[in-house]
Amino acid sequence: xxITANRRIVLAELPTGRLTTGHFRAETTxxxxxxxxxxxxxxxxxxxxxxxxxxxxxxxxxxALKAGDVMAGMSLAEVVASNAPNxxxxxxxxxxxxxxxxxxAPATRLAALPRVEPLSHLLSVFGIAxxxxxxxxxxxGRPQSGETVAVSAAAGSVGLVVGQIAKIKGCRVVGIAGxxxxxxxxxxxxxxxxxxxxxxxxxxxxxxxxxxxxxxVYFDNVGxxxxxxxxxxxxxxxxxxxxxVVSQYDAGSEQRGPRAVPGLLVSKRLTLQGFIVMDYxxxxxxxxxxxxxxxxxxxxxxxxxxxxxxxxxxxxxVGLLAGENIGKRMAKIA
Amino acid sequence: xxITANRRIVLAELPTGRLTTGHFRAETTxxxxxxxxxxxxxxxxxxxxxxxxxxxxxxxxxxALKAGDVMAGMSLAEVVASNAPNxxxxxxxxxxxxxxxxxxAPATRLAALPRVEPLSHLLSVFGIAxxxxxxxxxxxGRPQSGETVAVSAAAGSVGLVVGQIAKIKGCRVVGIAGxxxxxxxxxxxxxxxxxxxxxxxxxxxxxxxxxxxxxxVYFDNVGxxxxxxxxxxxxxxxxxxxxxVVSQYDAGSEQRGPRAVPGLLVSKRLTLQGFIVMDYxxxxxxxxxxxxxxxxxxxxxxxxxxxxxxxxxxxxxVGLLAGENIGKRMAKIA
Numbered sequence: 001x002x003i004t005a006n007r008r009i010v011l012a013e014l015p016t017g018r019l020t021t022g023h024f025r026a027e028t029t030x031x032x033x034x035x036x037x038x039x040x041x042x043x044x045x046x047x048x049x050x051x052x053x054x055x056x057x058x059x060x061x062x063x064a065l066k067a068g069d070v071m072a073g074m075s076l077a078e079v080v081a082s083n084a085p086n087x088x089x090x091x092x093x094x095x096x097x098x099x100x101x102x103x104x105a106p107a108t109r110l111a112a113l114p115r116v117e118p119l120s121h122l123l124s125v126f127g128i129a130x131x132x133x134x135x136x137x138x139x140x141g142r143p144q145s146g147e148t149v150a151v152s153a154a155a156g157s158v159g160l161v162v163g164q165i166a167k168i169k170g171c172r173v174v175g176i177a178g179x180x181x182x183x184x185x186x187x188x189x190x191x192x193x194x195x196x197x198x199x200x201x202x203x204x205x206x207x208x209x210x211x212x213x214x215x216x217v218y219f220d221n222v223g224x225x226x227x228x229x230x231x232x233x234x235x236x237x238x239x240x241x242x243x244x245v246v247s248q249y250d251a252g253s254e255q256r257g258p259r260a261v262p263g264l265l266v267s268k269r270l271t272l273q274g275f276i277v278m279d280y281x282x283x284x285x286x287x288x289x290x291x292x293x294x295x296x297x298x299x300x301x302x303x304x305x306x307x308x309x310x311x312x313x314x315x316x317x318v319g320l321l322a323g324e325n326i327g328k329r330m331a332k333i334a
Numbered sequence: 335x336x337i338t339a340n341r342r343i344v345l346a347e348l349p350t351g352r353l354t355t356g357h358f359r360a361e362t363t364x365x366x367x368x369x370x371x372x373x374x375x376x377x378x379x380x381x382x383x384x385x386x387x388x389x390x391x392x393x394x395x396x397x398a399l400k401a402g403d404v405m406a407g408m409s410l411a412e413v414v415a416s417n418a419p420n421x422x423x424x425x426x427x428x429x430x431x432x433x434x435x436x437x438x439a440p441a442t443r444l445a446a447l448p449r450v451e452p453l454s455h456l457l458s459v460f461g462i463a464x465x466x467x468x469x470x471x472x473x474x475g476r477p478q479s480g481e482t483v484a485v486s487a488a489a490g491s492v493g494l495v496v497g498q499i500a501k502i503k504g505c506r507v508v509g510i511a512g513x514x515x516x517x518x519x520x521x522x523x524x525x526x527x528x529x530x531x532x533x534x535x536x537x538x539x540x541x542x543x544x545x546x547x548x549x550x551v552y553f554d555n556v557g558x559x560x561x562x563x564x565x566x567x568x569x570x571x572x573x574x575x576x577x578x579v580v581s582q583y584d585a586g587s588e589q590r591g592p593r594a595v596p597g598l599l600v601s602k603r604l605t606l607q608g609f610i611v612m613d614y615x616x617x618x619x620x621x622x623x624x625x626x627x628x629x630x631x632x633x634x635x636x637x638x639x640x641x642x643x644x645x646x647x648x649x650x651x652v653g654l655l656a657g658e659n660i661g662k663r664m665a666k667i668a
Contacts, residue, residue: 060601223596242596257591262557262576265608267394272606274599 003040003080006031008100009313011071014056019321021314024071034104037084041077041105043097047123048307048316048329049074049157053249061276070098071313075333076113076122077103087112094122099313101333124157124328125291125302132243132277133161134287138169139280140241140273141217145170148211150230152198153221153246155182157328160190162219164300167191171217174210176203176226178323185326190301204229214238222247228258234268242274249321303327337374337414340365342434343647345405348390353655355648358405368438371418375411375439377431381457382641382650382663383408383491387583395610404432405647409667410447410456411437421446428456433647435667458491458662459625459636466577466611467495468621471553472503473614474575474607479504481550484541484567486532486560487580489516491662494524496553498634501525505551508544510537510560512657519660524635538563548572556581562592568602576608583655637661 012025034040055065075097079087084107091112097103143149149166153159154175166173175186175195183195194210214235220227223245294300305325307316312331320329346359368374389399409431413421418441425446431437483500487493488509500507509520509529517529528544548569554561557579628634639659641650646665654663
């Protein structure tokens, strides 16, 4: 069957404050045609990530989005047609298709993925979320058995994996999440030792109570006031992997920075380290071997929050920024 | 000659805002008598350090000073009498005598130092300042030949050594200092490639002009706005050794933190690392071997600012906090 139409979601307008579904619009265009060395891709699952909001603010590790662009997003996609020697029809790839049914891409930067069951795991525990948790915690955080690890956005796609890996490594694990339900889920379903509800008041004090021996590794996903609260509870020689600043992406204006920096870094000899999972691309195999064995033996539980269809994406991203999901949020497109 | 009197400088009152000489008073008491296992020490040189102001603010890596305490300070001292098997009269030690002519100390934590010529070098390039520069730059900063290293408080005891070691390692070196004279001295006498006068206006912009290829290692001695200006000029994968926050010690109230933390740490994959020279005590020999060879072959110039007498200490510390010295400031006591 010839592919002729391509439905897609466009960023109609750049948000200046809080992102809403009104910033997006759907449109249908002609399906793209792959050039020499390119592949035509069918989007299977679109990953929903807080970073999508950051891309609207300005250049980060990728160039900024502008009004009229197809909304950017990473996807699990299937090769429909290939004009390149390294990929065949029905190969699976992980790439940025954006929020659309079909996309073309140069094949040189793509590699076929194994078909795992379920496929969605390629976007969650075996995808960016799982690898981010793995490298951020183990390479930047270097937790030792018996240490206390705290993680913010603990019920999110990365945080859930961070907490569970920290437990596997013999740490006491404290999650920070929004709402009593999420906190209860962390403890009951994912083995966290304690959880702090940041919506319930003074996070610094609550963290102190939940971490009576202080924090050795604070895995930060959010920035802002919660980040400061984490810093103020660190132990000597503590490590702080910095993964993202979801609290800041949807804010209208630049926030103040944490007062503890750099003074407390010196007196407590703390290390703050920003990282991005792509920096570890050459060590994927090593990480996936561990993650697969932990999932297989049931020590690492995978939680996914799967929406359906292109039209679910705008509200899905807005809701993710408001913290409504538990586990990795994505949308099944085809 | 029997030692009977002990002249000393006491912190009469804790400062709430800017430190003045009025916060100190001199007094004479009976000389202390060493107990079993202790030594009696004669203070030869008192080190003047910005940290002295931090100790008045609250507990850091040492307990806080309180009104009525002998002002704390590290010294080069000579053993006058020993009730311990590991030290002899006339041995030299480096320890916290405080601002006084005589002190006693348990001998177990002390080790005799070699008599180098001049003795003052044991407080500057072969003391805390030199070792702080060495470990902060080389272990936390890890500069590579051809990279750009920027250092704040560049004309201070640590900064001058940081800049010169970075040159030895083949880096382009940019110093940040207060005033055109200091900046000229950095370039003319110490081989810095460029210098930024933070008193002359927009530090962020001036740093950008002085570091056209960005900053790979920013060695921070000051915190506050200059720290933020440094961060905003960092290159990808940059390293930021955090050594102290002299800009904050003498401030009346808590300052805002740098807005770039932690967001910029993620997008630029920066590492901020607080450190204290004592953390490297077990590797002293290694550092001293390098420092001695660089001083001997003239590649590392030593600049000292030596005051005279106990009574010079209060104004000496106040002036140091205002940035009036170039190189390591200390006072010769005996």
